[in-house]
Amino acid sequence: MKHILVILLMIAICTQAEPSTAAQSSDTQTQVSVAVKESCRFSSSALTLSFGQLDPSSTSPVQAAVNTQFWCTKGTGATIKSNDGLHYTGNSKRMKHSTAPEYIPYTLTLKASSLSGGGKNTARELVINGFIANSDYVNVRVGNYSDTVELRITP
DSSP: OHHHHHHHHHHHHHHTSOOOOOOOOOOOOOOOOOOOOOOEEESOSOOOOOOOOOOTTOOSOEEEEEEEEEEEOTTOBOEEEEOOOTTOBTTBEEEEESSSSOEEEEEEEEEESOOBOOOTTSOEEEEEEEEEOGGGTTTOOSSOEEOOOOEEEEO
């Protein structure tokens, strides 16, 4: 019976002891988020499309091309357009003579390897082709002609 009394006494002491001072823990959830925006960029900020020297005695049109690269955010489709240039009139782009009010009409075409964005590390190729008809340069003044055209890429 002594053993039972000692055990009962120990149980009573343990149940009346002060509550534990150990820290209590709590859990919470934290939402983590980000939004990736659509973006497209050219790899070059300036390009030069040069037709070289035109020979008015020629009977052939003149063509020239320049290549550049661009990228778009993965999953983004791109649109690439050129503006009309500085000397546009009617329905044609024109290069202006450096000192005289004379012009040479030309056309541009843009051809991309793909317009589907693959991410910044997946460059796409853009070829800019220029064309001058023979009839547009056989009777022009000697000298330098130029125009500035802006290319715009939008997602």
